[in-house]
Amino acid sequence: MVEPLPHVRDIPPYVPGKPAVPQPGLTTFKLSSNENPYPPLxxxxxxxxxxxxxxxxxxxxxxxxxxxxxxxxxxxxxxxxxxxxxxxxxxxxxxxxxxxxxxxxxxxxxxxxxxxxxxxxxxxxxxxxxxxxxxxxxxxxxxxxxxxxxxxxxxxxxxxxxxxxxxxxxxxxxxxxxxxxxxxxxxxxxxxxxxxxxxxxxxxxxxxxxxxxxxxxxxxxxxxxxxxxxxxxxxxxxxxxxxxxxxxxxxxxxxxxxxxxxxxxEEDLMARVDALVEERDRLVAGITDAGWTVPEPQGNFVWFDLGERTADLAATFGDAGLAVRPFAGEGLRISVGEPEATDRLVALLRTTPPA
The missing domain is CATH 3.40.640.10 (Type I PLP-dependent aspartate aminotransferase-like (Major domain))
Structure with a gap:
């Protein structure tokens, strides 16, 4: 049997963000891959x-x-x-x-x-x-x-x-x-x-x-x-x-x-970026108002340091039609998406204690 080079066996797998699982009666949102939610110009x-x-x-x-x-x-x-x-x-x-x-x-x-x-x-x-x-x-x-x-x-x-x-x-x-x-x-x-x-x-x-x-x-x-x-x-x-x-x-x-x-x-595209930054600020304000804290976000995503709660919170968001990116045992990364996704995420956080 032909074997790969030894170090190839040690390559960790890349885990992509998964799409949202369809939920009856809900519009689902993929917030797991830091994608721009707007369609092409x-x-x-x-x-x-x-x-x-x-x-x-x-x-x-x-x-x-x-x-x-x-x-x-x-x-x-x-x-x-x-x-x-x-x-x-x-x-x-x-x-x-x-x-x-x-x-x-x-x-x-x-x-x-x-x-x-x-x-x-x-x-x-x-x-x-x-x-x-x-x-x-x-x-x-x-x-x-x-x-x-x-x-x-x-x-x-x-x-x-x-x-x-x-x-x-x-x-x-x-x-x-x-x-x-x-x-x-x-x-x-x-x-x-x-x-x-x-x-x-x-x-x-x-x-x-x-x-x-x-x-x-x-x-x-x-x-x-x-x-x-x-x-x-x-x-x-x-x-x-x-x-x-x-x-x-x-x-x-x-x-x-x-x-x-x-x-x-570029001018039109950057107007969309400005809109996403505004939505990011609105998301962070909602997260803070719900009693949670996140590190200062400067990208198009936020990070929740959750440790062992990561899988449970990811499942909670998934059941609500929000696909997020879990890092097992560490935390959740959630992309800035459509305003409706922000509203739903913040509403869930209001009913979920931060600790």
Whole structure:
């Protein structure tokens, strides 16, 4: 029998958010995957449909139109960009290009579920640094965890699933103390939802530190989760390495076209993001009024630290037609969705004691 490499057996499974189970007489809501609840903008949809008419042809492997649009939008060179099937693909590309057996990758925990998977798949060892009691990265502890075996540090801001975001000053101080031969990966999948003083300016960090890599996506704010397109911004050398290890023709023609169209319709899309942020604020106000507390959310989701109550609360929400994302024995992540979903969630919390 042919066996996979030993470390492949150790790869933890990725657990996706599940759809809501139909409930008689109830409209159900999927709040388990941090998706944008709004449908595609008409202009973006029309562009994607037109691109689909040429699905008999391979996509542009060089992502020329997408890189040109992103370069214009961000003020970077096209050689500083690398695209992938969502920002999660860029994590895999990065770790496969820079890490191997015996190398270490430092990251916060609990944080993005894909980090341990991608680290293990690369043959490297993950060094998990616990988040603080309020769900924030402990940057001092993360700095102390860096050794001569460390090849990369992953910063998730806002942190998925706990919610808080890092400030620019604290990240700048952290990056300045990281050795130049260690990559600092700033995962900004929820960048557009941040509303805080001193938000991270990833491009400024990159300009000052060539070991910084930014990861961004069209899945969340731009609502293209089903098309899978994300990108990295890095030095030409790092971006080139990411493109070198990427699966050929990975980002589809439809995804590329929709992403370019989304940048052209960015003002309308960001109006939707503003509406989601307002709904997030309304949700947090309702949660607080119901007697519960959650870490400061800066993404499009909130986090309930529930420990052993997690499964029971997930079942309660599911019975009410609300699909949420449980992390067994830890807590629940609940996406910001439609106003009716917010109303139903808050009503349930009012009848459920927080402890």
């Amino acid at each position: 008409p202009g973006v949809l029309a562009t994607a449909q037109q691109a689909a008419e040429a699905m008999n042809r391979y996509p542009d492997m060089g992502c020329v139109a997408l890189y040109d649009a992103l370069a214009t939008r961000l003020g970077v060179g096209t050689d500083e960009l690398a695209a992938g099937t969502g920002s999660v693909a860029l994590i895999y590309h990065l770790l496969s290009a820079y890490c191997g057996i015996g190398d270490e990758v430092v990251h916060a925990w609990r944080s993005f579920e894909a980090y341990p998977i991608a680290i293990t798949a690369a043959g490297a060892t993950g060094v998990k640094v616990p988040v603080t009691a309020d769900g924030r990265h402990d940057l001092s502890a993360m700095a102390a965890a860096i050794t001569d075996r460390t090849r990369a540090v992953l910063l998730c801001t806002p942190n998925n699933p706990t919610g808080p975001a890092l400030g620019h000053a604290e990240v700048a101080t952290f990056v300045a103390g990281v050795p130049d031969d260690v990559l600092v990966v700033v995962d900004e999948a929820y960048l557009e939802f941040v509303r805080m003083a001193d938000p991270v300016d990833g491009l400024a960090l990159l300009r000052g530190h060539p070991n910084v890599v930014l990861l961004r996506t069209f899945s969340k704010a731009y609502g293209l989760a089903g098309l899978r397109v994300g990108y990295a911004v890095a030095t030409p050398e790092v971006a080139g390495a990411l493109r070198a290890v990427a699966l050929p023709f990975g980002v589809s023609s439809v995804a590329q076209a929709a992403a370019v169209a989304s940048l052209a319709h």
